[in-house]
Amino acid sequence: MPEVIVYALSGRTREQKRRLMKAITDVVAEHFAVPAAGIVVQIVEADRESKSKGGTAYADMPGPK
Amino acid sequence: MPEVIVYALSGRTREQKRRLMKAITDVVAEHFAVPAAGIVVQIVEADRESKSKGGTAYADMPGPK
Amino acid sequence: MPEVIVYALSGRTREQKRRLMKAITDVVAEHFAVPAAGIVVQIVEADRESKSKGGTAYADMPGPK
Amino acid sequence: MPEVIVYALSGRTREQKRRLMKAITDVVAEHFAVPAAGIVVQIVEADRESKSKGGTAYADMPGPK
Amino acid sequence: MPEVIVYALSGRTREQKRRLMKAITDVVAEHFAVPAAGIVVQIVEADRESKSKGGTAYADMPGPK
Amino acid sequence: MPEVIVYALSGRTREQKRRLMKAITDVVAEHFAVPAAGIVVQIVEADRESKSKGGTAYADMPGPK
Numbered sequence: 124m125p126e127v128i129v130y131a132l133s134g135r136t137r138e139q140k141r142r143l144m145k146a147i148t149d150v151v152a153e154h155f156a157v158p159a160a161g162i163v164v165q166i167v168e169a170d171r172e173s174k175s176k177g178g179t180a181y182a183d184m185p186g187p188k
Numbered sequence: 189m190p191e192v193i194v195y196a197l198s199g200r201t202r203e204q205k206r207r208l209m210k211a212i213t214d215v216v217a218e219h220f221a222v223p224a225a226g227i228v229v230q231i232v233e234a235d236r237e238s239k240s241k242g243g244t245a246y247a248d249m250p251g252p253k
Numbered sequence: 254m255p256e257v258i259v260y261a262l263s264g265r266t267r268e269q270k271r272r273l274m275k276a277i278t279d280v281v282a283e284h285f286a287v288p289a290a291g292i293v294v295q296i297v298e299a300d301r302e303s304k305s306k307g308g309t310a311y312a313d314m315p316g317p318k
Numbered sequence: 319m320p321e322v323i324v325y326a327l328s329g330r331t332r333e334q335k336r337r338l339m340k341a342i343t344d345v346v347a348e349h350f351a352v353p354a355a356g357i358v359v360q361i362v363e364a365d366r367e368s369k370s371k372g373g374t375a376y377a378d379m380p381g382p383k
Numbered sequence: 384m385p386e387v388i389v390y391a392l393s394g395r396t397r398e399q400k401r402r403l404m405k406a407i408t409d410v411v412a413e414h415f416a417v418p419a420a421g422i423v424v425q426i427v428e429a430d431r432e433s434k435s436k437g438g439t440a441y442a443d444m445p446g447p448k
Numbered sequence: 449m450p451e452v453i454v455y456a457l458s459g460r461t462r463e464q465k466r467r468l469m470k471a472i473t474d475v476v477a478e479h480f481a482v483p484a485a486g487i488v489v490q491i492v493e494a495d496r497e498s499k500s501k502g503g504t505a506y507a508d509m510p511g512p513k
Contacts, residue, residue, distance in 0.1 A: 124423055124501055125456035126386045127472075128325065130193065130230050131449070131480065137367045139479055141375045146475035147452075148373035154468035155460060159373050161501075163384055163423070165325050166368040172202045173231040176449055176486075178213035178224050180206045189261070189306055191451045191488055192277075195323065195360050196255035196285065204284050211280035212257075219273035220265060226306075228449055228488070237332045238361040241254055241291075243343035243354050245336045256321045256358060258390065260453065260490050267432045271440045278438035289438050293321060293358070295390050296433040302462045303491040308473035308484050310466045319436055320391035322407075326384070326415065334414055341410035342387075349403035350395060356436075371384055371421075388455065397497045401505045408503035419502050425455050426498040 125151060126163045132181055133168035140166055190216060191228045197246055198233035205231055255281060256293045262311055263298035270296055320346060321358045327376055328363035335361055385411060386423045392441055393428035400426055450476060451488045457506055458493035465491055 127147055135143075144164040152159040171182035192212055200208075209229040217224040236247035257277055265273075274294040282289040301312035322342055330338075339359040347354040366377035387407055395403075404424040412419040431442035452472050460468075469489040477484040496507035 124499070125454050126325070126423060126425070128453045128455070129476070130191070130228075130232075130451045130453070135480060137375075137377065139481075140367055141370075141378065143475060143479035144370035144375055145373045146479060147472060148370065150468060150471035150475060151454070154464055154471060155456065156464075160371075162372065163325075163386060164370045165362075165364045165386070167230075167232060167325075167362060167364070168368065169230045169232070172205055173233065174449070175206075175209035175213065175229045176225075177227065178210045180202075180209055182202065183206065189304070189488060191260045191490070193258045193260070194255050194281070195258070195321070195358075195362075200285060204286075208280060208284035211284060212277060215273060215276035215280060216259070219269055219276060220261065221269075228451060230451070232360075232362060234360045234362070237335050238363065239254070240336075240339035240343065240359045241355075242357065243340045245332075245339055247332065248336065254358060256360070256390070260451070260488075260492075267440075267442065270432055271435075271443065274435035274440055275438045278435065290436075292437065293319060293390075294435045295321070295427075295429045297390075297427060297429070297490075297492060298433065299490045299492070302465050303493065305466075305469035305473065305489045306485075307487065308470045310462075310469055312462065313466065319434070320389050323388045323390070324411070325386045325388070330415060334416075338410060338414040341414060342407060345403060345406035345410060346389070349399050349406060350391065351399075369384070386455070397505075397507065400497050401500075401508065404500035404505055405503045408500065422502065423455075424500045425492075425494045427455075427492060427494070428498065 124161050125155065127151065129166045131166060131168055132174055133170055189226050194231045196231060196233055197239055198235050254291050255285065259296045261296060261298060262304055263300050319356050324361045326361060326363060327369055328365055384421050389426045391426060391428060392434055393430055449486050452476065454491045456491060456493055457499055458495055
Protein backbone atom coordinates (compact mmCIF):
# COMPACT_ATOMS: atom_id res chain seq x y z
CA MET A 124 0.00 0.00 0.00
CA PRO A 125 -0.43 2.27 -1.87
CA GLU A 126 -0.97 0.70 -5.24
CA VAL A 127 -0.05 2.63 -8.35
CA ILE A 128 -1.53 1.87 -11.77
CA VAL A 129 0.19 3.41 -14.79
CA TYR A 130 -1.90 3.51 -17.97
CA ALA A 131 0.48 3.76 -20.90
CA LEU A 132 1.03 2.80 -24.52
CA SER A 133 2.84 -0.50 -24.94
CA GLY A 134 6.34 -0.50 -26.41
CA ARG A 135 8.62 0.47 -23.53
CA THR A 136 11.69 -1.65 -22.90
CA ARG A 137 12.08 -3.92 -19.91
CA GLU A 138 14.72 -1.54 -18.57
CA GLN A 139 12.48 1.52 -18.88
CA LYS A 140 9.71 -0.26 -16.98
CA ARG A 141 12.10 -1.57 -14.35
CA ARG A 142 13.45 1.92 -13.68
CA LEU A 143 10.05 3.58 -13.71
CA MET A 144 8.57 1.14 -11.20
CA LYS A 145 11.58 1.53 -8.91
CA ALA A 146 11.44 5.34 -9.14
CA ILE A 147 7.67 5.49 -8.50
CA THR A 148 8.10 3.20 -5.49
CA ASP A 149 10.84 5.42 -4.09
CA VAL A 150 8.89 8.67 -4.40
CA VAL A 151 5.71 7.15 -2.95
CA ALA A 152 7.69 5.78 0.01
CA GLU A 153 9.31 9.17 0.50
CA HIS A 154 6.34 11.48 0.16
CA PHE A 155 3.62 9.26 1.69
CA ALA A 156 5.97 7.99 4.45
CA VAL A 157 5.26 4.32 3.94
CA PRO A 158 7.64 1.36 3.67
CA ALA A 159 8.66 0.66 0.07
CA ALA A 160 8.17 -3.06 0.64
CA GLY A 161 4.38 -2.77 0.50
CA ILE A 162 4.13 -0.54 -2.57
CA VAL A 163 2.86 -2.17 -5.75
CA VAL A 164 3.11 -0.69 -9.23
CA GLN A 165 1.38 -2.19 -12.28
CA ILE A 166 1.73 -0.85 -15.79
CA VAL A 167 -1.46 -1.39 -17.79
CA GLU A 168 -0.44 -1.18 -21.40
CA ALA A 169 -2.60 -0.47 -24.44
CA ASP A 170 -1.67 -0.81 -28.09
CA ARG A 171 -1.94 2.31 -30.25
CA GLU A 172 -5.40 1.29 -31.50
CA SER A 173 -6.78 1.16 -28.00
CA LYS A 174 -5.75 4.54 -26.69
CA SER A 175 -6.59 8.04 -27.80
CA LYS A 176 -5.92 11.65 -26.94
CA GLY A 177 -8.08 14.50 -28.11
CA GLY A 178 -10.34 11.97 -29.83
CA THR A 179 -7.58 10.60 -32.10
CA ALA A 180 -6.28 7.07 -31.69
CA TYR A 181 -2.50 7.00 -31.23
CA ALA A 182 -2.43 4.59 -34.20
CA ASP A 183 -3.78 7.43 -36.34
CA MET A 184 -1.30 9.99 -35.17
CA PRO A 185 1.77 10.82 -37.29
CA GLY A 186 5.12 9.61 -36.01
CA PRO A 187 6.68 6.23 -35.23
CA LYS A 188 4.23 3.33 -34.99
CA MET B 189 -8.43 15.58 -18.30
CA PRO B 190 -10.67 13.72 -17.71
CA GLU B 191 -9.33 10.27 -18.36
CA VAL B 192 -11.75 7.53 -19.40
CA ILE B 193 -10.98 3.84 -18.95
CA VAL B 194 -13.20 1.36 -20.81
CA TYR B 195 -13.08 -2.21 -19.51
CA ALA B 196 -14.24 -4.50 -22.31
CA LEU B 197 -13.81 -7.92 -23.87
CA SER B 198 -11.15 -8.03 -26.57
CA GLY B 199 -12.19 -8.60 -30.17
CA ARG B 200 -13.43 -5.23 -31.42
CA THR B 201 -12.11 -3.97 -34.73
CA ARG B 202 -9.74 -1.06 -35.06
CA GLU B 203 -12.54 0.96 -36.59
CA GLN B 204 -14.95 0.24 -33.72
CA LYS B 205 -12.34 1.36 -31.20
CA ARG B 206 -11.45 4.43 -33.20
CA ARG B 207 -15.09 5.54 -33.39
CA LEU B 208 -15.80 4.77 -29.75
CA MET B 209 -12.82 6.75 -28.48
CA LYS B 210 -13.74 9.71 -30.70
CA ALA B 211 -17.38 9.60 -29.58
CA ILE B 212 -16.49 9.33 -25.88
CA THR B 213 -14.10 12.27 -26.24
CA ASP B 214 -16.79 14.37 -27.90
CA VAL B 215 -19.46 13.72 -25.25
CA VAL B 216 -17.03 14.32 -22.38
CA ALA B 217 -15.92 17.61 -23.95
CA GLU B 218 -19.54 18.61 -24.44
CA HIS B 219 -21.04 17.66 -21.09
CA PHE B 220 -18.05 18.41 -18.83
CA ALA B 221 -17.14 21.59 -20.75
CA VAL B 222 -13.49 20.79 -21.19
CA PRO B 223 -11.30 20.97 -24.29
CA ALA B 224 -11.24 17.70 -26.23
CA ALA B 225 -7.49 17.98 -26.67
CA GLY B 226 -6.81 16.97 -23.08
CA ILE B 227 -9.19 14.01 -22.91
CA VAL B 228 -7.61 10.56 -22.85
CA VAL B 229 -9.46 7.28 -23.45
CA GLN B 230 -7.88 3.87 -22.90
CA ILE B 231 -9.61 0.58 -23.64
CA VAL B 232 -8.47 -2.12 -21.22
CA GLU B 233 -9.29 -5.41 -22.90
CA ALA B 234 -9.72 -8.83 -21.34
CA ASP B 235 -10.02 -12.15 -23.13
CA ARG B 236 -13.14 -14.20 -22.49
CA GLU B 237 -11.41 -16.28 -19.81
CA SER B 238 -10.58 -13.20 -17.78
CA LYS B 239 -13.96 -11.57 -17.54
CA SER B 240 -17.22 -12.72 -16.03
CA LYS B 241 -20.77 -11.57 -15.50
CA GLY B 242 -23.08 -13.12 -12.94
CA GLY B 243 -20.25 -15.43 -11.91
CA THR B 244 -19.86 -17.01 -15.35
CA ALA B 245 -16.76 -16.45 -17.44
CA TYR B 246 -17.61 -15.11 -20.91
CA ALA B 247 -15.61 -18.05 -22.25
CA ASP B 248 -18.21 -20.34 -20.70
CA MET B 249 -21.19 -18.51 -22.08
CA PRO B 250 -22.97 -19.82 -25.19
CA GLY B 251 -22.55 -17.80 -28.37
CA PRO B 252 -19.64 -16.78 -30.59
CA LYS B 253 -16.19 -17.27 -29.03
CA MET C 254 -20.54 -4.77 -19.96
CA PRO C 255 -18.48 -2.80 -20.77
CA GLU C 256 -17.73 -0.76 -17.70
CA VAL C 257 -16.54 2.82 -18.09
CA ILE C 258 -14.64 4.66 -15.38
CA VAL C 259 -14.30 8.43 -15.73
CA TYR C 260 -11.55 10.02 -13.65
CA ALA C 261 -12.40 13.69 -13.22
CA LEU C 262 -12.18 16.66 -10.88
CA SER C 263 -15.15 16.96 -8.55
CA GLY C 264 -17.51 19.91 -8.97
CA ARG C 265 -19.78 18.95 -11.85
CA THR C 266 -23.50 19.39 -11.39
CA ARG C 267 -25.90 16.49 -11.09
CA GLU C 268 -27.27 17.37 -14.51
CA GLN C 269 -23.84 17.38 -16.15
CA LYS C 270 -23.09 13.94 -14.72
CA ARG C 271 -26.51 12.58 -15.66
CA ARG C 272 -26.08 13.70 -19.29
CA LEU C 273 -22.49 12.49 -19.55
CA MET C 274 -23.32 9.02 -18.25
CA LYS C 275 -26.29 8.74 -20.64
CA ALA C 276 -24.21 9.94 -23.59
CA ILE C 277 -21.31 7.59 -22.84
CA THR C 278 -23.75 4.69 -22.53
CA ASP C 279 -25.30 5.53 -25.88
CA VAL C 280 -22.00 5.73 -27.78
CA VAL C 281 -20.66 2.53 -26.21
CA ALA C 282 -23.87 0.70 -27.12
CA GLU C 283 -23.66 2.06 -30.67
CA HIS C 284 -20.00 1.50 -31.45
CA PHE C 285 -19.40 -1.72 -29.49
CA ALA C 286 -22.80 -3.16 -30.52
CA VAL C 287 -23.89 -4.15 -27.02
CA PRO C 288 -27.20 -3.57 -25.23
CA ALA C 289 -27.23 -0.32 -23.26
CA ALA C 290 -28.86 -2.07 -20.32
CA GLY C 291 -25.61 -3.77 -19.30
CA ILE C 292 -23.32 -0.74 -19.57
CA VAL C 293 -22.11 0.77 -16.31
CA VAL C 294 -20.46 4.18 -15.95
CA GLN C 295 -18.85 5.37 -12.73
CA ILE C 296 -17.34 8.83 -12.26
CA VAL C 297 -14.40 8.71 -9.86
CA GLU C 298 -13.97 12.25 -8.63
CA ALA C 299 -10.90 13.85 -7.08
CA ASP C 300 -10.66 17.22 -5.37
CA ARG C 301 -8.21 19.73 -6.79
CA GLU C 302 -5.52 18.75 -4.26
CA SER C 303 -5.59 15.13 -5.39
CA LYS C 304 -5.14 15.54 -9.11
CA SER C 305 -2.36 17.02 -11.19
CA LYS C 306 -1.40 17.67 -14.78
CA GLY C 307 2.13 18.35 -15.87
CA GLY C 308 3.25 17.94 -12.27
CA THR C 309 1.06 20.76 -10.94
CA ALA C 310 -1.87 20.09 -8.65
CA TYR C 311 -5.11 21.57 -10.00
CA ALA C 312 -5.41 23.35 -6.64
CA ASP C 313 -2.25 25.24 -7.54
CA MET C 314 -3.34 26.25 -10.99
CA PRO C 315 -4.73 29.75 -11.64
CA GLY C 316 -8.43 30.01 -12.31
CA PRO C 317 -11.62 29.19 -10.40
CA LYS C 318 -11.16 26.93 -7.38
CA MET D 319 -23.06 -3.67 -10.20
CA PRO D 320 -20.63 -3.66 -8.48
CA GLU D 321 -17.70 -4.11 -10.80
CA VAL D 322 -14.56 -5.79 -9.50
CA ILE D 323 -11.16 -5.32 -11.14
CA VAL D 324 -8.40 -7.74 -10.14
CA TYR D 325 -4.86 -6.60 -10.95
CA ALA D 326 -2.65 -9.68 -11.10
CA LEU D 327 0.36 -11.24 -12.78
CA SER D 328 -0.50 -13.22 -15.90
CA GLY D 329 -0.03 -16.98 -15.86
CA ARG D 330 -3.08 -18.35 -14.06
CA THR D 331 -4.96 -21.21 -15.68
CA ARG D 332 -8.40 -20.86 -17.17
CA GLU D 333 -9.76 -22.93 -14.32
CA GLN D 334 -8.17 -20.75 -11.64
CA LYS D 335 -9.64 -17.64 -13.23
CA ARG D 336 -13.04 -19.26 -13.68
CA ARG D 337 -13.19 -20.24 -9.99
CA LEU D 338 -11.90 -16.91 -8.74
CA MET D 339 -14.44 -14.90 -10.71
CA LYS D 340 -17.29 -17.16 -9.52
CA ALA D 341 -16.13 -16.93 -5.90
CA ILE D 342 -15.73 -13.14 -5.99
CA THR D 343 -19.20 -12.82 -7.51
CA ASP D 344 -20.68 -14.99 -4.77
CA VAL D 345 -19.11 -13.07 -1.87
CA VAL D 346 -20.02 -9.69 -3.37
CA ALA D 347 -23.63 -10.82 -3.85
CA GLU D 348 -23.71 -12.13 -0.28
CA HIS D 349 -22.07 -9.27 1.59
CA PHE D 350 -23.33 -6.33 -0.50
CA ALA D 351 -26.82 -7.87 -0.88
CA VAL D 352 -27.04 -7.46 -4.64
CA PRO D 353 -28.10 -9.94 -7.34
CA ALA D 354 -25.16 -11.93 -8.69
CA ALA D 355 -26.44 -11.44 -12.24
CA GLY D 356 -25.29 -7.83 -12.36
CA ILE D 357 -21.80 -8.35 -10.90
CA VAL D 358 -18.88 -8.05 -13.31
CA VAL D 359 -15.32 -9.19 -12.62
CA GLN D 360 -12.40 -8.42 -14.90
CA ILE D 361 -8.86 -9.67 -14.34
CA VAL D 362 -6.31 -7.16 -15.62
CA GLU D 363 -3.12 -9.11 -16.11
CA ALA D 364 0.44 -7.84 -16.30
CA ASP D 365 3.55 -9.75 -17.34
CA ARG D 366 6.38 -9.97 -14.81
CA GLU D 367 8.21 -7.03 -16.42
CA SER D 368 5.24 -4.74 -15.92
CA LYS D 369 4.55 -5.24 -12.24
CA SER D 370 6.65 -4.60 -9.16
CA LYS D 371 6.51 -4.89 -5.42
CA GLY D 372 8.85 -3.01 -3.12
CA GLY D 373 10.43 -1.41 -6.17
CA THR D 374 11.52 -4.72 -7.73
CA ALA D 375 9.98 -6.01 -10.93
CA TYR D 376 8.55 -9.51 -10.53
CA ALA D 377 10.75 -10.47 -13.50
CA ASP D 378 13.77 -9.67 -11.35
CA MET D 379 12.64 -11.64 -8.35
CA PRO D 380 14.05 -15.13 -7.72
CA GLY D 381 11.68 -18.04 -8.27
CA PRO D 382 9.74 -19.43 -11.20
CA LYS D 383 9.43 -17.09 -14.18
CA MET E 384 -0.53 -8.91 -4.74
CA PRO E 385 -3.04 -9.13 -6.34
CA GLU E 386 -4.89 -5.89 -5.79
CA VAL E 387 -8.66 -5.85 -6.02
CA ILE E 388 -10.64 -2.68 -6.71
CA VAL E 389 -14.40 -2.82 -6.08
CA TYR E 390 -16.42 -0.07 -7.76
CA ALA E 391 -19.69 0.29 -5.88
CA LEU E 392 -22.37 2.71 -4.76
CA SER E 393 -21.68 4.29 -1.38
CA GLY E 394 -23.93 3.43 1.54
CA ARG E 395 -22.73 0.04 2.78
CA THR E 396 -22.12 -0.39 6.48
CA ARG E 397 -18.70 -0.78 8.02
CA GLU E 398 -19.53 -4.37 8.81
CA GLN E 399 -20.58 -5.16 5.21
CA LYS E 400 -17.33 -3.72 3.89
CA ARG E 401 -15.26 -5.50 6.52
CA ARG E 402 -16.80 -8.88 5.63
CA LEU E 403 -16.59 -8.31 1.89
CA MET E 404 -12.89 -7.39 1.99
CA LYS E 405 -12.12 -10.42 4.18
CA ALA E 406 -14.09 -12.74 1.91
CA ILE E 407 -12.51 -11.40 -1.30
CA THR E 408 -9.06 -11.79 0.27
CA ASP E 409 -9.80 -15.38 1.22
CA VAL E 410 -11.04 -16.44 -2.22
CA VAL E 411 -8.15 -14.72 -4.02
CA ALA E 412 -5.65 -16.44 -1.71
CA GLU E 413 -7.37 -19.77 -2.32
CA HIS E 414 -7.86 -19.69 -6.06
CA PHE E 415 -4.71 -17.78 -7.08
CA ALA E 416 -2.55 -19.63 -4.52
CA VAL E 417 -0.98 -16.54 -3.00
CA PRO E 418 -0.49 -15.55 0.64
CA ALA E 419 -3.42 -13.54 2.00
CA ALA E 420 -1.03 -11.14 3.69
CA GLY E 421 -0.13 -9.44 0.42
CA ILE E 422 -3.66 -9.03 -0.97
CA VAL E 423 -5.09 -5.52 -0.98
CA VAL E 424 -8.75 -4.66 -1.51
CA GLN E 425 -9.99 -1.10 -2.00
CA ILE E 426 -13.65 -0.14 -2.36
CA VAL E 427 -14.05 2.88 -4.62
CA GLU E 428 -17.44 4.31 -3.79
CA ALA E 429 -19.61 6.60 -5.88
CA ASP E 430 -22.74 8.46 -4.81
CA ARG E 431 -25.94 7.76 -6.73
CA GLU E 432 -25.44 10.81 -8.96
CA SER E 433 -22.05 9.56 -10.14
CA LYS E 434 -22.93 6.08 -11.26
CA SER E 435 -25.27 4.78 -13.92
CA LYS E 436 -26.50 1.55 -15.43
CA GLY E 437 -28.17 1.36 -18.80
CA GLY E 438 -27.71 5.11 -19.17
CA THR E 439 -29.72 5.99 -16.05
CA ALA E 440 -28.10 7.48 -12.98
CA TYR E 441 -28.83 5.44 -9.85
CA ALA E 442 -30.12 8.70 -8.34
CA ASP E 443 -32.84 8.68 -10.98
CA MET E 444 -33.87 5.10 -10.44
CA PRO E 445 -36.95 4.29 -8.32
CA GLY E 446 -36.32 2.74 -4.92
CA PRO E 447 -34.52 3.79 -1.75
CA LYS E 448 -32.13 6.74 -2.13
CA MET F 449 -0.18 10.45 -21.29
CA PRO F 450 0.52 8.33 -19.35
CA GLU F 451 -2.06 8.54 -16.62
CA VAL F 452 -1.15 7.42 -13.13
CA ILE F 453 -3.75 6.39 -10.56
CA VAL F 454 -2.60 6.11 -6.94
CA TYR F 455 -4.90 4.09 -4.66
CA ALA F 456 -4.20 5.17 -1.09
CA LEU F 457 -5.74 5.70 2.33
CA SER F 458 -7.09 9.21 2.84
CA GLY F 459 -5.39 11.47 5.37
CA ARG F 460 -2.33 12.84 3.58
CA THR F 461 -1.71 16.56 3.71
CA ARG F 462 -2.06 18.84 0.74
CA GLU F 463 1.69 19.26 0.69
CA GLN F 464 2.36 15.51 0.71
CA LYS F 465 0.01 15.06 -2.26
CA ARG F 466 1.46 18.03 -4.12
CA ARG F 467 5.00 16.66 -3.78
CA LEU F 468 4.03 13.11 -4.64
CA MET F 469 2.21 14.12 -7.82
CA LYS F 470 5.14 16.32 -8.90
CA ALA F 471 7.66 13.55 -8.18
CA ILE F 472 5.64 10.87 -10.01
CA THR F 473 5.29 13.19 -13.01
CA ASP F 474 9.03 13.81 -13.08
CA VAL F 475 10.02 10.13 -12.96
CA VAL F 476 7.43 9.15 -15.59
CA ALA F 477 8.67 11.92 -17.90
CA GLU F 478 12.26 10.79 -17.34
CA HIS F 479 11.93 7.03 -17.67
CA PHE F 480 9.18 6.87 -20.32
CA ALA F 481 10.66 9.79 -22.29
CA VAL F 482 7.45 11.77 -22.59
CA PRO F 483 6.75 15.46 -21.97
CA ALA F 484 5.68 16.14 -18.37
CA ALA F 485 2.94 18.46 -19.61
CA GLY F 486 0.74 15.55 -20.70
CA ILE F 487 1.12 13.40 -17.59
CA VAL F 488 -1.89 13.17 -15.29
CA VAL F 489 -1.84 11.82 -11.74
CA GLN F 490 -4.98 11.19 -9.70
CA ILE F 491 -4.99 10.00 -6.10
CA VAL F 492 -8.02 7.82 -5.40
CA GLU F 493 -8.44 7.87 -1.64
CA ALA F 494 -10.29 5.40 0.56
CA ASP F 495 -11.15 5.78 4.24
CA ARG F 496 -9.85 3.12 6.61
CA GLU F 497 -13.14 1.20 6.49
CA SER F 498 -12.93 0.81 2.74
CA LYS F 499 -9.46 -0.62 2.33
CA SER F 500 -7.88 -3.80 3.61
CA LYS F 501 -4.61 -5.69 3.54
CA GLY F 502 -4.34 -9.37 4.33
CA GLY F 503 -8.11 -9.46 4.84
CA THR F 504 -8.11 -6.88 7.65
CA ALA F 505 -9.66 -3.46 7.20
CA TYR F 506 -7.20 -0.67 8.00
CA ALA F 507 -9.85 0.61 10.43
CA ASP F 508 -9.39 -2.61 12.40
CA MET F 509 -5.63 -2.47 12.51
CA PRO F 510 -3.86 -1.17 15.64
CA GLY F 511 -2.20 2.20 15.38
CA PRO F 512 -3.34 5.76 14.69
CA LYS F 513 -6.86 6.10 13.24
